Amino acid sequence: MATQIRSGDEQAFEVLFKRHYAGMCGYAFRYVEDNAQAEEVVQDVFLNFWEKRLTLEITGSIEAYLYRSVRNACLNHIKHTKVKLRYAESQVMSLSETDNQVSDKVVELELREKIDICVDQLPPERKRIFKLSREEGLKYKEIAGQLGLSVKTVEAQMGKALKFLRENLMEYLPVLAILVQVSILVKEWLIKYF
Template identity: 40%
Template sequence: MEYNDDNHLLERVKAGDKNAFEQTFRKFYRKLRIYAFTFVKDNDNAEEIVQNVFCKIWERRDQLRLEGSLQSLLYRSVYNESLSLIRHQKVKTTFHAYQTRQMENTELDLGHQILATELNRHIQSAIAELPEQCRTIFQMSRFDRLKYQQIADALNISIKTVENQMGKALKIMRVKLVEFLPLIILLYLI
């Protein structure tokens, strides 16, 4: 049986008439799919949106309100479903971008840690090769963060000796770590 009046068609759908539902689907499907496409710019998504709208209408047919026209109900439903899909896609895209950044940062952090560990091992090796007094003064200056005068007082030596020993230590360290200069620069630029 064919229904000509959209309101009568909607009443029949609400009553569970499968023929009325099928007629509604055939009558509006193509126009609704084109309408959905204007939002989502993808045929598959447009088809899915329209199918979802019709599925929801059938599943909730007993809750349908007979306010307005059937056509406006369908277009409003497709509009809302399209916006919902667009929001969902934006959330997925945002999450994917976030996840990608997190993975890249984790890889950078891990690479940074490996490089830092390697550099630290070479620095410790170079420090261990310094003459004893030179090594002591270097460690007090760089690790304990003492000023030259404090080091001189603690070791009971002149400040000039501290300056000379620090100069010697830095010169030896530069020579021993010259091949790691690009690594040092890389670690501090990342």
């Protein structure tokens, strides 16, 4: 199979993908503890494997190589997340020293504007699913029925939407930490968007 994939045989690659995708997602989930993130890691591993198939030197089985790649990608993701959290915590510390200089209302408005901008950047179907869930309070099954989609598709789209919002609102984490103590409105936003 390795020779077939190396020569660009897409059917052989698809067989490999279908054979190992679910198991690799379960394996990745043990590390990242998030289904959407686990799937993204596995998809990235397969994409990277396909793109570098001509230059890869695999000793042992392809399966072992792929699982090692998933483990390494998960560990890199965890490390990157910890770095971002440490940065956010340091920002909270520096903000707590100067929080008297910041107007809470202005920051709330800025945060709301940033959230609205992020939501507007979502692809149309994902945006519709997100709004039905977070603004109208529909359950995934209700959204799936209303839009004629599978519940799994709704879950996947919500996972991607929330991941996008978390990544794009990371810089506001320190501000959120301070505002949670003073604003019911911000608490409502956190429940909706995180």
